Amino acid sequence: MKGQGIKNFFDKHRPKFEKGGKLHPFQSVFEGFETFMYVPDATTKKGSHVRDYIDLKRTMIFVVLAVVPTMLFGMYNIGYQHYHAIGEFAQTSFWQVFIYGLIRVLPVIVVSYVVGLAIEFTFAQIKGHEINEGYLVSGILIPLVLPIDTPLWMVAIAVAFSVIIAKEAFGGTGMNIWNPALIARAFLFFAYPSHMSGDSVWVRIGADADKVVDGFSGATPLGMALTGNIDYNIWDAFWGFIPGSIGETSTFAILLGAAFLLITGIGSWRIMLSTVLGALFTGLIINAFAVNPFMEIPFWHHLFLGGFAFGAVFMATDPVSAAQTPAGKWIYGFLIGVMAIVIRVLNPAYPEGVMLAILLMNTFAPLIDHYVVQANVKKRLKRAAANV
């Protein structure tokens, strides 16, 4: 039988991990690896005899695959920004640029996964359930929304805070109210603001501080807009050659991910579309009443700047913390778009309005759904009343 050897291996070692076995405290780890290696042989006992081939593992892995383009581009962009800052870009090869970013980004990803999964395995063991796949996605999203200069210990603390307080405290994957990745980002934003905002955290300079060219600022376009000194090329913003969090700069790479999520049906097109519509709508209104340079930024530029695209595609669409009903998704997405631009433009202390907008709407998503479902209930009661 296909793959029998590998199953025999797990069957042989299973007793050690079961209750009473020497390695019982690692049972959740054992089971996690087992289901990673193969889909188990369990067959249906009741209800429908056949089940779809899709499971949560595949769903989550597909989101991770969708993030890969932005991750790879983010690595390249870290190098790109670095070599531009020190004025050596022209002499550097593509691979040097990429590898510079790779070796700075990889440790962040590793820390995120190691800390996050360790906590997840511990909780699975304590609660006696199977390890959930939720962290596979959060684990890659967290590094991508951080500035490259975030110290690794901060990453570890943020991940621990997010997994324990924002997820496991509520009951684990599927039960959380807020998007865990954004909670990690928000935690750092409020706990260590000097490392999460300003002009100096977005470009990795490292040991080459003496080489920085004259006139280099390191500010993101939104940071510049805050000071009224707007100087960016919108095409650079679209392709992603601007300073910013590791994975958020390239709208193009994010669109590749969005296309993948939509073609495979994993991401909600309702949420993505309504978020964009909400942002465009608000941008137009703000343009119409513009009184400062930030408000004069053309409304459609907002889609390419800051974390908007990343938030709309990968964060707002998290099925657990988003609205669940079809009508609710429209309202939820639209309000995220509105709030993101309002916070970004009208409250310049928080140019990263998308993160706050999504967390805010995560909070209200159950309320939105409640009213959508109540409308259905009312319809049913009315029908019953009419028939009496």
Add this chain to the structure above:
Amino acid sequence: MSNTIKIKKGFDIKLKGQADLSIGKAVDTNRYAVKPTDFLGLKPKLCVKADDIVKAGTPLFFDKSQPEVKFTSPVSGKVVAINRGERRRILEIEIESNGKFESVDFPVEEIKSLNRDKVKKNLLESGLWPFMVQRPFGVIPQVNEMPRDIFITSFDSSPLAPDYEFTLAGEMENIQAGIDVVSKLSKGKVYLGLRPGSKFSTLKGVEINYLNGPHPAGNIGIQLHKIAPLNKGEIVWTLNLQTLLYIGKLFKTGKLNLERLVAVCGSEVKKPQYIKAVAGASVKTLINGNTKNETNERLISGNVLTGEKLEENGFTRLIDNQVTVIPEGNEIEPFGWIAPGFNKFTAGKTFLSKLMPRKSYVLNANYHGGERAFVVSGQYEKVLPMDIYPVYLLKAILVNDIDKMENLGIYEVVEEDMALCEYVCSSKIEVQSILRNGINTMIKELA
């Protein structure tokens, strides 16, 4: 008057092994059984013991909560065993046929002159009463209730289901008689749900609705919801065409005749086709030797969504006109969660089988994953053509909130309507058994 209802939501599972429109030979094992477990909430009280001689229509047991409701033998012969399970629960009343198929004589009268009481009495005495289903909750009709309407579905849209246009061809007169009979049970309307282009559109005395769309378009629950939704306090009685045929024959001939064509289908059947057999036949009668791999396969009485798993020497459910055989699938699949899946049929879009769709696929009984909390939203809604929020209803059931269950539409659904939700669920949640728990809670609450 007729009316076409377009059903957009839903899903056809393209299973391999559709029965050919031909009739094969049954291998008569002379073994039949009636299983009280086929009927939800039934508390059986036996009227026979082993070695009793019975005819088709002789009562075997009745329902303790409604003693008028009798369950009768489908064939003539001898009771050979009363098989019991845990705590002496009766599982099967096994009968050995004498091969003569003699029936008890039931009164024959001009159907036009029959009144409601006579119809009821005849249905109750013959054992055809429990072939009807009462909504809400999908239970045996309550004898003393007056249903708002009667609902009849003329087609089964579930995977590999028997084609009534084929199996009931030439029975138009008996079916019409059945309609004339059941229409006396209610003061309301008799609704008939048809596929567009159906031959049964010539039936009279019914209000016809055409339903165009994928499964579960053929389910009574969907038709009821689309045509005249059920409100709190209302009840309707429902039947399928096969039951209508049994009723028609009973009233015309005075004999109980439960012979019908059964679709023997599924990827593991060597020659999928129809077999003529009497209801309650042993599964061996239907598939003896006609499967590819006798050890690692799953025998199902009914379809893959709602059927009952049978042992090799088991008996089909009385109400089923279908036996499906699929691979058990109790084997692992290395890295299955990332495999491209050219041959994996799916309702979603994450497998490459979507690029090159085939006519039919082999599906096994593997879960293809582990059970998780509700994570992905919007999956159930795509396959439930009802104005109901299924996940909210299930969550109301899980927290045992009776008011919410009622408000969210528990009166309008039974397991078969939400079986597809269970099929598509990426969290592998046991939708049907959760729903049944909720329904049982409601039945207790309303009693």
